[in-house]
Amino acid sequence: MKIRKLYIERSAADYPVTRHICSRLEMPAQIIDNPESVYQEIARSPDPEKAGKSILLLARNRGAFLRDCPGTSYYTCCGYQILHIGTYCSMDCAYCILQAYFHPPVLQFFVNHAEMEASLQQHFAKGEIARIGTGEFTDSLIWESVYPLAPRLVELFSRQKACVLELKTKTTVVEPLLGLAHHKKTIMAWSLNTEAVIANQERGTAALGARLAAAEKCRKQGFPLAFHFDPMILYNGCYAEYENVIEQLFSRIDPAGIVWISLGSFRFMPELKPIVARRFAGSKIIYNEFIRAIDGKMRYFKPLRIQLYSRVIEAIKSRAPEVLVYFCMEDDEVWQKCLGHSPAEKGGLPMMLDQRAARKCELSGRFPAG
Numbered sequence: 001m002k003i004r005k006l007y008i009e010r011s012a013a014d015y016p017v018t019r020h021i022c023s024r025l026e027m028p029a030q031i032i033d034n035p036e037s038v039y040q041e042i043a044r045s046p047d048p049e050k051a052g053k054s055i056l057l058l059a060r061n062r063g064a065f066l067r068d069c070p071g072t073s074y075y076t077c078c079g080y081q082i083l084h085i086g087t088y089c090s091m092d093c094a095y096c097i098l099q100a101y102f103h104p105p106v107l108q109f110f111v112n113h114a115e116m117e118a119s120l121q122q123h124f125a126k127g128e129i130a131r132i133g134t135g136e137f138t139d140s141l142i143w144e145s146v147y148p149l150a151p152r153l154v155e156l157f158s159r160q161k162a163c164v165l166e167l168k169t170k171t172t173v174v175e176p177l178l179g180l181a182h183h184k185k186t187i188m189a190w191s192l193n194t195e196a197v198i199a200n201q202e203r204g205t206a207a208l209g210a211r212l213a214a215a216e217k218c219r220k221q222g223f224p225l226a227f228h229f230d231p232m233i234l235y236n237g238c239y240a241e242y243e244n245v246i247e248q249l250f251s252r253i254d255p256a257g258i259v260w261i262s263l264g265s266f267r268f269m270p271e272l273k274p275i276v277a278r279r280f281a282g283s284k285i286i287y288n289e290f291i292r293a294i295d296g297k298m299r300y301f302k303p304l305r306i307q308l309y310s311r312v313i314e315a316i317k318s319r320a321p322e323v324l325v326y327f328c329m330e331d332d333e334v335w336q337k338c339l340g341h342s343p344a345e346k347g348g349l350p351m352m353l354d355q356r357a358a359r360k361c362e363l364s365g366r367f368p369a370g
């Protein structure tokens with residue numbers, strides 16, 4: 001993370017987390033009363049999505065720290081809960097939805113951690129099995145260079161039994177976590193893609209081999225693992241390259257240590273298209289056979305998705321028949337054709353994942369109703 005400017009909301013200035021970050025960054029900070037001036041500064045930049053990656057705003061989260069993942073009712077959502085630690089990302093993937101999701105996008109880190117911990121403790125006290133992750137509005141581990149949040153979260157989750165934390169990343173910043181007594185209550189997860197996609201569409205992220213090496217280190221320390229092939233991108237030769245990634249994955253990682261693998265194909269809000277065209281001139285990902293789906297997003301024509309998923313699932317299942325594979329935001333037809341069952345036949349996707357987490361992460365608690 002290369003921070004060029006540091007802004008602090010006045011109401012966030014007197015927090016221990018703010019003081020820690022200021023001493024770590026050793027750069028002048030500007031106290032502001034209203035983030036609007038920061039947003040305007042970013043919006044005036046010739047490349048606002050890039051500008052927002054080097055401006056850090058320390059703020060209080062005034063909303064809920066725990067919230068439901070914003071899936072839509074049209075596709076099967078996994079029922080995951082987001083721990084809202086901050087927004088945006090210092091890496092730069094062409095397909096990143098966050099470029100279009102925030103207006104304008106800015107690196108924002110929430111500093112009222114006592115309130116965050118209180119929300120978590122309230123949740124833990126329910127004794128209900130839950131999957132909670134920080135990698136939806138940001139990458140889970142990019143913040144470690146400014147504040148050691150992940151070790152604190154691993155420790156908090158290790159002291160209860162019903163909930164599991166999933167830290168999802170494209171980085172390799174795992175050293176601070178390796179010696180921790182996690183009690184299997186943190187799943188270390190990596191987004192994986194082909195080497196061509198990583199090289200051409202994911203600026204500033206770790207190489208595939210480095211991600212797998214980091215996963216291996218975590219496995220040696222007993223962390224449960226997960227992998228997310230999302231977004232899978234169609235291009236000439238992609239099938240063989242995705243199969244090669246799976247080959248590499250299982251040549252290094254024992255399937256017994258994997259809680260789940262998710263698959264999702266490239267999809268985007270129409271507002272993302274002009275951003276990708278402007279910022280990633282060499283990228284061809286937005287030019288393909290897309291249809292506008294019922295949720296308003298552009299998706300590959302369904303038979304193309306089914307073909308790609310089927311090839312990848314075959315490769316996974318031939319090496320790891322027991323691993324739970326699921327789709328992020330797909331419909332029953334895709335599930336039936338690629339996995340041979342709908343989520344409903346197995347109790348629904350949230351229940352499938354809760355049961356799997358309970359078994360692999362040794363959770364105990366009530367399964368949520370419905």
Ligand code: SF4
Nearest residue numbers: 089091092093096139
């Ligand atoms: S790593 Fe994730 S959050 Fe960061 S730019 Fe890439 S897609 Fe976006």
